[in-house]
Structures are given as structure tokens and as C-alpha cells.
Amino acid sequence: MDKIENINLQSYEARKKRARRRMITAVLLIGAVAAALGVLYLYGLENRVYNSYEIITSREKTSGAEEYIQYGDGVLRVNRDGAEALDGDGSMLWNVAYTMTDPIYAVCEGAAAVADRAGRSLYIMDGTGSSNPVDTVHPIYEIDVANQGVTAVLTIDGVNTYINLYSISGSNLLEIRTTAGENGFPVDIALSNDGTKLVTSYVMMRDGEMTTQITCYNFGDVGQNYTDNIVALYYYERQFCPKVEFLTNNIFCIFLDNGVEVYRMQETPGDPIFVKAVEQEIQSIFYSESYIGFVLLNEEGSERYRIELYDLEGNTVLTRTTNDSYKYIMVSEEEMIYYDDLNVVIVKLNGMEKFRYRFSTNIDFFLPGASSQRYLMATDSEIITIRLTQQEEETTQ
Numbered sequence: 001m002d003k004i005e006n007i008n009l010q011s012y013e014a015r016k017k018r019a020r021r022r023m024i025t026a027v028l029l030i031g032a033v034a035a036a037l038g039v040l041y042l043y044g045l046e047n048r049v050y051n052s053y054e055i056i057t058s059r060e061k062t063s064g065a066e067e068y069i070q071y072g073d074g075v076l077r078v079n080r081d082g083a084e085a086l087d088g089d090g091s092m093l094w095n096v097a098y099t100m101t102d103p104i105y106a107v108c109e110g111a112a113a114v115a116d117r118a119g120r121s122l123y124i125m126d127g128t129g130s131s132n133p134v135d136t137v138h139p140i141y142e143i144d145v146a147n148q149g150v151t152a153v154l155t156i157d158g159v160n161t162y163i164n165l166y167s168i169s170g171s172n173l174l175e176i177r178t179t180a181g182e183n184g185f186p187v188d189i190a191l192s193n194d195g196t197k198l199v200t201s202y203v204m205m206r207d208g209e210m211t212t213q214i215t216c217y218n219f220g221d222v223g224q225n226y227t228d229n230i231v232a233l234y235y236y237e238r239q240f241c242p243k244v245e246f247l248t249n250n251i252f253c254i255f256l257d258n259g260v261e262v263y264r265m266q267e268t269p270g271d272p273i274f275v276k277a278v279e280q281e282i283q284s285i286f287y288s289e290s291y292i293g294f295v296l297l298n299e300e301g302s303e304r305y306r307i308e309l310y311d312l313e314g315n316t317v318l319t320r321t322t323n324d325s326y327k328y329i330m331v332s333e334e335e336m337i338y339y340d341d342l343n344v345v346i347v348k349l350n351g352m353e354k355f356r357y358r359f360s361t362n363i364d365f366f367l368p369g370a371s372s373q374r375y376l377m378a379t380d381s382e383i384i385t386i387r388l389t390q391q392e393e394e395t396t397q
Contacts, residue, residue: 049352049353049354050355051390052357052391053389054386056090057091057385058382066078070367072088072110073088073369074086074093075365078114080099080101080103083096083114085127089374093129094127098123098133100116101118102119104140106151108144108145109193110127113145116140117140118140119140121136122136124166125149132170137157139156140153140154141154141155144191145191146194148194148195150191151165154200159179159181161179161186163178164176174219183202184203184205184213188200188201188244190245190252192249193246193248197220198217199216201243201254206235210240211235211236212240214235215230216232216265234254236256242255242257259275273312273314280297283295284326286330286331288330288331288333292310292311292312293308295307303322305321307319307336309331318351325343327339331349332368344359344366354388359379364378365377365378369386373387374386374387
């Protein structure tokens with residue numbers, strides 16, 4: 001009897017082990033299927049094509065000319081009477097009132113600065129609604145801002161040019177003076193995210209040739225070891241540089257009339273990490289923290305434009321030819337957007353066209369919102385948040 005009971009116990013234990021293995025196998029199989037379905041769902045969501053939209057929020061827009069720049073997940077509205085920051089859902093974050101004739105602006109993360117070009121008024125905003133007005137000594141030509149509110153201001157007084165750095169409180173941190181005879185005429189300035197590095201573009205006559213001079217400053221400990229904090233100088237004969245920009249705190253680019261050069265500048269710049277020369281006429285440049293793009297006149301095929309997008313190492317991310325007209329083009333981490341007064345086109349960076357739509361009212365701006373399907377746009381009369389949708393097209397029999 002004892003032997004029979006032992007055999008039954010062994011059989012029971014064996015069945016338990018087999019059942020446990022089956023359960024584990026089933027759980028793993030279900031998990032694998034769920035994971036696969038999840039991947040397919042996310043793939044389908046990320047590669048979905050939209051042909052319509054619905055309005056999520058709407059607010060009346062003030063009258064008068066306005067300009068817009070992306071501000072975090074939202075937008076900064078700037079006009080002659082003030083600046084207003086909106087989040088990705090179109091809700092107001094803060095606003096500042098002022099009176100300016102020709103406002104220019106810059107943003108970096110939560111900080112923003114607005115100045116009156118050819119005037120002497122500067123407002124620095126810290127991203128919480130607090131603002132500090134500054135009156136400059138000379139007329140303002142250009143500005144840039146760092147993430148903590150340090151603001152670089154380029155002013156001109158006759159043949160003399162001044163670059164001043166102001167703190168978030170409005171105090172003058174330093175001043176750089178140049179002259180037209182020695183340094184040429186200023187074109188653009190770029191301030192690093194932390195406010196410790198500055199790059200300037202000047203145009204001059206050098207040895208009888210028009211030359212662009214790029215000057216790199218470091219205001220930190222390393223820069224103190226260099227004369228006038230100048231850690232590098234670059235000269236480009238018979239080339240013009242209309243734009244310099246810090247893409248990240250340690251990477252800046254020099255946009256030339258025939259291409260771009262990208263440099264890494266931890267403290268001082270070395271050799272360029274990416275050089276792109278183009279033979280076609282450049283219509284537009286656009287960039288983000290990760291990408292640099294060109295719109296070129298297309299010399300091959302029937303399409304008018306050729307769009308080329310590169311990462312900061314010089315690898316081609318996207319090439320696209322199109323006849324679409326546009327007045328603005330931008331790139332985010334996931335997609336490229338371009339639009340004109342009525343038409344919007346959104347292209348994923350894998351080349352898939354996500355959205356193409358012709359609106360019935362003029363578009364002042366169109367920018368990514370708080371999620372992959374939401375976007376902020378302004379019309380003649382309102383600022384709205386929209387969500388992209390799929391609408392079945394009617395078929396005719």
C-alpha cells in the first residue's frame with residue numbers, strides 16, 4: 001500500500017511540473033503576442049496618415065501684425081504691444097506688455113528676450129512671468145538669450161559696435177567694443193545655452209576681398225587665458241555668413257551662402273565636425289538641436305525644390321523633392337513641417353507624408369503641440385489647437 005501511494009505522489013508531482021511548464025509557456029506566449037501587437041500598434045500610430053482635423057481649443061487673436069517662435073511645447077507671440085507665451089494646448093503661460101516699433105526676439109528653453117530694433121528697449125523674461133526692462137546706451141541691432149536669461153545685445157553707434165551681456169536682473173556683465181575699420185560690420189551673433197560662449201559674424205574687406213570673420217569668445221575660466229576672451233578666429237574669403245547659431249550648448253554652426261560648417265565647442269572650437277558645400281542656390285535653412293536642413297533650387301527633374309536634411313555628423317536623414325510652395329519650414333525630432341498661407345505638409349523623417357491639407361483661412365503659424373497628433377496654429381482671427389484625424393473619403397458611383 002505504501003508503494004502504491006508513493007507512485008501516485010510521484011505522478012501527481014510530475015503532473016504539477018508539466019502544468020507549471022505549460023502555464024509558463026502560455027504566459028510567455030501571451031506576453032510575446034501582446035508585445036508584438038503593441039509594437040504593431042505603435043508602428044501604425046507613428047506611421048498613420050491623416051487627412052483632416054478637429055479643433056480642440058480656440059481663443060481670439062489680437063488684431064495687428066504678430067510674429068511667432070516655438071517656445072518649449074508651445075509658442076511665443078510677439079507684437080508691438082507685448083509678448084505672450086502659450087503652452088502646447090494654447091493656454092497662456094505668461095505675458096508682458098511694452099511698446100515697441102520693431103520688436104525682435106530670442107528664446108532658449110524657458111527664457112526669452114524681446115528688444116526694439118533700432119531702439120533702446122530690452123525686456124528679459126525668466127519663463128515664470130517675471131520680466132526685467134533694460135535701457136541700452138546705443139540702438140539695438142541684434143539679440144540672443146541663454147537658458148538662465150543672460151542676454152547678448154549687439155548695438156551700433158556710428159562706426160562703433162558694442163556687444164553687451166546682461167544678466168536676468170538687467171545688470172551689465174561685460175562689454176565688447178569693435179570698430180568698422182578694424183573688425184568690419186556686424187551681421188549676426190549667437191550665445192550658448194549657458195551664456196558662457198559667444199560666436200559673432202562680421203563682414204569686412206581683407207586684402208581687397210570681401211571676407212567674413214567668425215569670432216569665438218569664451219567668458220568662462222578657459223577664456224580668461226586668451227586676449228579679449230577670443231579663443232578662435234575664422235576667415236572666409238568671398239563668402240558671406242548671414243547666420244550663426246548654437247544648436248546645443250557645445251555645438252554651433254556657421255551658415256554660409258554656399259553651405260554650412262558645424263563645430264563642437266566645449267571650451268574652444270577645433271576642426272569642423274561637419275562641412276556641407278552646395279552648388280545649388282539655397283532658398284532656406286532650418287535646424288534643430290539634432291538636424292540641419294536646406295531647401296535648394298532643384299536642377300534635376302520637374303520638381304522646383306530639393307529638401308536635404310542631415311544630422312550633426314553629416315549623415316543624410318531625408319531627401320525630398322517637391323513643387324509645394326512654402327513660407328516657413330521647420331524640423332523637430334520626429335518630423336518636418338512646411339506651410340504657406342493656406343497649405344500645410346507634415347513629413348515624417350522616414351520620408352512618409354503624415355499630413356497634407358489646404359485650409360480655408362490664412363495660416364500665420366503652424367507648430368507641433370503637446371502630442372504627436374496635436375498642433376498649434378494661428379489664423380487671421382484666432383489661435384487654435386487642432387488634433388489630426390482620419391476621415392474616410394467619399395466615393396462616387
